[in-house]
Amino acid sequence: MFYREAGDFKTSYVDDSQTFPIKFDRYRYYFVLAVAVLVLPFVMTDYAVNSIFLPFLIYAIAAIGLNILTGYCGQVSLGTGGFMAVGAYACYKLMTAFPDVNIFIHVLLAGGITAMVGTAFGLPSLRIKGFYLAVATLAAQFFLVWLFNKVSWFYNYSASGQINAPERMVFGVPVTGANTEAWATYLFCLAFTVLCAIIARNLTRGSVGREWMAIRDMDIAAEIIGVNPLKAKLTAFAVSSFFVGISGALFFAVYLGAVEVGEVFGIQKSFIVLFMIIIGGLGSIFGSFAGAAFLVVLPVALKIVGVDMLGWPTDIVAHFQLVIVGALIIIFLIAEPHGLAQLWRVTKEKLRLWPFPH
Amino acid sequence: MTLKLATAAMAALMAAGPVMADLVFPSLSYRTGPYASGGIPFADGYADYFTLLNERDGGIGGVPARVVECETAYNTERGVECYESTKGEGALVYQPLSTGITYQLIPKATADDIPIHSMGYGRTSAANGQVFSHVFNYPANYWNGASGAINYLMGQGDIAGKKIALVYHNSAYGKEPIRTLEELSEKHGYELSLIPVDHPGQEQKSQWLQIRRDRPDFVIMYGWGVMNQVAVQEAANIRFPMENFIGIWWSGSENDVLPAGDAANGYKALTFHGVGSEFPIFEDIQTHVVDKGLAAGAGDQIGTVLYNRGLYAAMLAAEAAKNAQDIHGTDEITPAMMRDGMEQLEITEARMTELGLPGFGPSFSVSCDNHGGPGLIGMTQWDASAKEWTLISEFANTDVEVIQPLIEADSAAYADENNIEVGCK
Numbered sequence: 001m002f003y004r005e006a007g008d009f010k011t012s013y014v015d016d017s018q019t020f021p022i023k024f025d026r027y028r029y030y031f032v033l034a035v036a037v038l039v040l041p042f043v044m045t046d047y048a049v050n051s052i053f054l055p056f057l058i059y060a061i062a063a064i065g066l067n068i069l070t071g072y073c074g075q076v077s078l079g080t081g082g083f084m085a086v087g088a089y090a091c092y093k094l095m096t097a098f099p100d101v102n103i104f105i106h107v108l109l110a111g112g113i114t115a116m117v118g119t120a121f122g123l124p125s126l127r128i129k130g131f132y133l134a135v136a137t138l139a140a141q142f143f144l145v146w147l148f149n150k151v152s153w154f155y156n157y158s159a160s161g162q163i164n165a166p167e168r169m170v171f172g173v174p175v176t177g178a179n180t181e182a183w184a185t186y187l188f189c190l191a192f193t194v195l196c197a198i199i200a201r202n203l204t205r206g207s208v209g210r211e212w213m214a215i216r217d218m219d220i221a222a223e224i225i226g227v228n229p230l231k232a233k234l235t236a237f238a239v240s241s242f243f244v245g246i247s248g249a250l251f252f253a254v255y256l257g258a259v260e261v262g263e264v265f266g267i268q269k270s271f272i273v274l275f276m277i278i279i280g281g282l283g284s285i286f287g288s289f290a291g292a293a294f295l296v297v298l299p300v301a302l303k304i305v306g307v308d309m310l311g312w313p314t315d316i317v318a319h320f321q322l323v324i325v326g327a328l329i330i331i332f333l334i335a336e337p338h339g340l341a342q343l344w345r346v347t348k349e350k351l352r353l354w355p356f357p358h
Numbered sequence: 359m360t361l362k363l364a365t366a367a368m369a370a371l372m373a374a375g376p377v378m379a380d381l382v383f384p385s386l387s388y389r390t391g392p393y394a395s396g397g398i399p400f401a402d403g404y405a406d407y408f409t410l411l412n413e414r415d416g417g418i419g420g421v422p423a424r425v426v427e428c429e430t431a432y433n434t435e436r437g438v439e440c441y442e443s444t445k446g447e448g449a450l451v452y453q454p455l456s457t458g459i460t461y462q463l464i465p466k467a468t469a470d471d472i473p474i475h476s477m478g479y480g481r482t483s484a485a486n487g488q489v490f491s492h493v494f495n496y497p498a499n500y501w502n503g504a505s506g507a508i509n510y511l512m513g514q515g516d517i518a519g520k521k522i523a524l525v526y527h528n529s530a531y532g533k534e535p536i537r538t539l540e541e542l543s544e545k546h547g548y549e550l551s552l553i554p555v556d557h558p559g560q561e562q563k564s565q566w567l568q569i570r571r572d573r574p575d576f577v578i579m580y581g582w583g584v585m586n587q588v589a590v591q592e593a594a595n596i597r598f599p600m601e602n603f604i605g606i607w608w609s610g611s612e613n614d615v616l617p618a619g620d621a622a623n624g625y626k627a628l629t630f631h632g633v634g635s636e637f638p639i640f641e642d643i644q645t646h647v648v649d650k651g652l653a654a655g656a657g658d659q660i661g662t663v664l665y666n667r668g669l670y671a672a673m674l675a676a677e678a679a680k681n682a683q684d685i686h687g688t689d690e691i692t693p694a695m696m697r698d699g700m701e702q703l704e705i706t707e708a709r710m711t712e713l714g715l716p717g718f719g720p721s722f723s724v725s726c727d728n729h730g731g732p733g734l735i736g737m738t739q740w741d742a743s744a745k746e747w748t749l750i751s752e753f754a755n756t757d758v759e760v761i762q763p764l765i766e767a768d769s770a771a772y773a774d775e776n777n778i779e780v781g782c783k
Contacts, residue, residue, distance in 0.1 A: 045446075047442040160481065255438075314429035318429040
C-alpha cells in the first residue's frame with residue numbers, strides 16, 4: 001500500500017538512478033539517519049556505546065570492506081585481522097609522530113596505508129583463485145601479526161609491546177584517550193560508517209563495481225568483454241583494505257584505546273568479519289550492517305538475559321553463548337543461504353503487494 | 359534490530375539497577391577459554407573470601423560485600439564490556455587478572471576515578487604512584503619476579519657466563535621482564551636468549567627443540583593458562599632438568615604441573631605469598647563458606663596456589679576498603695575513597711595473624727611514591743609424589759638498583775605520551 005513504485009514519478013536521470021527509488025524506503029533511510037544523528041547521542045550511556053554501538057559501527061565498516069572484496073569481487077580473504085592491524089598501527093604511528101594533525105585525517109591516512117599494503121598482498125590474486133587465494137591471504141594475516149610483534153619500531157619501543165591511543169580532539173572534543181564522552185566517540189565513528197557506506201554503495205553501483213561483479217561471476221568472460229582483471233582485482237583489494245584499515249584504526253584508537261596485536265587482531269578477527277558478511281549477505285551493503293549487528297548484539301543480549309535477568313553462573317552463560325550463536329548461524333544458513341540481506345529483499349517484494357497479494 | 363535490542367539492554371540495566379547498600383567488588387573472571395585453568399581458582403578464592411566476610415563478620419565494617427562476576431574469557435573486548443557493565447553498580451576496585459585488560463583499563467578507570475589493583479601483573483611501572491594515581495600493583499611485580507629468579511640462581515652458584523633462556527607468552531605480559539633481564543645480564547654477565555610462544559601456547563615443539571639444541575643452563579618461563587602445562591610437559595620430554603626450570607608465579611600452580619605427572623617433580627616457581635592450606639583461615643572457610651554450601655564454582659580449588667592468590671587479593675581489597683572507611687569516617691565508601699584506602703594501606707604481621715593468615719605475605723605499607731609494595735620474592739618447588747608446592751626459600755629482596763630506574767623511565771614515558779602531571783594527589 002505504502003511501499004510501491006506506483007505514483008512516484010521520476011522526472012530526471014538523477015532521480016531515476018538514486019539509491020532508494022521507492023519513496024517509503026527513502027524516508028525510512030532519512031528517518032534512521034536522523035534518529036542516529038539527532039536523537040541517539042542524547043540518550044547514549046557509556047555502556048550502550050562501548051558494548052554495542054561502537055563495535056557495531058566499526059565492525060560494519062570492516063564488513064563493508066570485506067564484502068567489497070569477497071561479496072562483490074569474489075576474492076576470498078582471510079587477512080582481514082591483519083589488515084585491521086595495519087590500520088591500527090598506522091594510526092598509532094601517525095598519532096604519535098604528528099600530534100598536531102587532526103585525528104580524522106590520521107584515520108583516513110591509516111586507511112590509505114592499509115590500501116597500499118592490501119594491494120601488495122592482492123598481487124597473488126592475479127594468478128590464483130578460491131581456496132589458494134584464501135591461503136595466500138591467511139599468510140598475510142600471520143605475517144602482519146608477527147611483524148607488529150617483532151619489530152619494536154611499530155610500538156615505539158614500549159616495554160610491553162602494547163600501543164596506547166593518546167588523547168586527540170575533534171572540534172575541541174576528545175574522541176580518543178581516556179576522557180571521552182560516549183556521544184563524541186559514537187558520532188565520530190558514525191560519521192566514518194555513514195561515509196564509508198555511501199562511498200561503497202556508489203562504487204558498487206558504478207562502472208568499478210560492475211567490473212568487480214563481472215570478475216566475480218566469470219573472470220574469463222569478463223576479460224573477453226574488456227574488463228581488465230589486473231585493474232579490477234587490485235582496485236577491489238585497495239578499496240576493501242582502505243575500509244578495513246579505517247575500521248582497524250577506529251577499533252584501536254576510539255573503541256579499545258590499547259591494543260596488543262596478537263590478541264586483538266588475530267585470526268579470530270578475520271573469521272568473525274567473514275561470518276558477518278556470510279550471515280549478513282554477500283554482495284550487499286545492507287547485509288554488512290545486518291551481519292555486524294547480528295554478531296555484535298547477540299552475545300551481549302544473551303549475556304544480559306542469562307546473567308543479569310536469569311542470574312545464571314557466568315561460565316554457563318559463556319558456554320551457552322557459543323552454543324546458541326553457533327546453532328543460530330547454522331539454522332540461518334540452512335533456512336536462508338543468502339543471508340539476512342536476502343530476507344530483507346524477500347520482505348520488500350512482499351511489502352510491494354501488501355495487503356492485496358493477488 | 360540493533361535499536362530494539364539496545365533499548366532492551368538499557369531497560370535490563372535499569373532494572374538491575376544500582377543497590378547502594380553494599381560494597382561492590384567486580385570480579386572480571388574467566389572460567390572459559392584457554393586460560394580458564396588459571397582463572398577459575400583465582401575467581402573462586404576471590405569470591406569465597408568476601409562470602410566468608412559476609413557470613414562471619416557481616417561484611418566489611420558492617421556493610422555487606424557483593425561480588426559481581428563478569429566473564430571476560432581473557433579477551434580484551436569482553437573485558438571492556440565487563441568494565442562498562444559493572445562500573446555503574448558502584449564498583450570499588452577492578453582486578454582484571456589480565457595484563458591486556460589492565461592496560462585497557464588504566465586510562466579509563468583513572469578518568470572514572472576508580473582504582474585498579476593488578477596484583478603481580480599488569481603494567482609494572484604503575485608502581486610509580488606519582489604517574490599512575492589509580493593503579494596499584496603491590497606487593498610485587500614482574501620485574502621483582504625477574505630479579506628474584508636471578509637472585510635465587512646466584513644464591514645457588516656463580517651465574518657469570520651461564521646461559522639463561524626466557525620462554526615467554528608473546529604478549530604484553532610475557533614481554534614485561536625482558537628489559538629487566540637484559541639489564542641484569544649486563545650486570546651479572548649471563549647470556550640471555552629469548553624464546554616467544556604465541557597465544558595460546560598449545561604448540562611449543564619448535565621452542566623446546568631450540569632449547570634442546572642451545573642447551574641453556576636455566577630456563578625462566580613467563581607463561582599462563584594452557585601454555586604452562588604444555589611447557590612443563592615439553593621440558594619433561596626433552597629431559598630438561600626440572601630444578602633448573604623456573605616459572606613466574608603465574609606458571610606455578612597445581613594445574614600446570616599435574617598433567618606431566620612424576621616428570622614435573624622438582625619444577626620451581628616464584629611466589630610472593632604463602633602456599634598450602636595450613637593457615638587458620640581455611641577452618642573458617644570450611645565452617646562459614648563450604649559447610650553452608652556457599653563456595654564459589656565447584657568448590658574443589660580450596661588451598662591451591664591460585665585460589666590462595668585470589669584469597670590474598672580479596673583480603674588486600676577488603677583491608678583497603680576497611681582502611682578507607684576509617685579514613686573517611688563513613689561505612690559506604692565510594693571508589694575515590696577506596697583509592698585513598700589503598701594508597702594508605704598498611705599490612706602488618708599482627709593484622710595478618712588476626713585475619714588467620716600468619717606469615718602468608720609480607721608486611722608492607724603503600725604510599726603515593728610506591729604503589730608497588732616491597733617486592734619480596736620467594737621460591738616454591740613442586741613435589742610430584744606428595745602433589746604439593748613447598749616454599750624452599752625465604753622471601754628475599756630484589757635488585758631495586760636495577761628495577762627503580764626502569765620503573766621511572768617507563769612511567770615517565772607514559773606520563774609524556776598522555777600529558778599527565780606528575781605528582782601526588
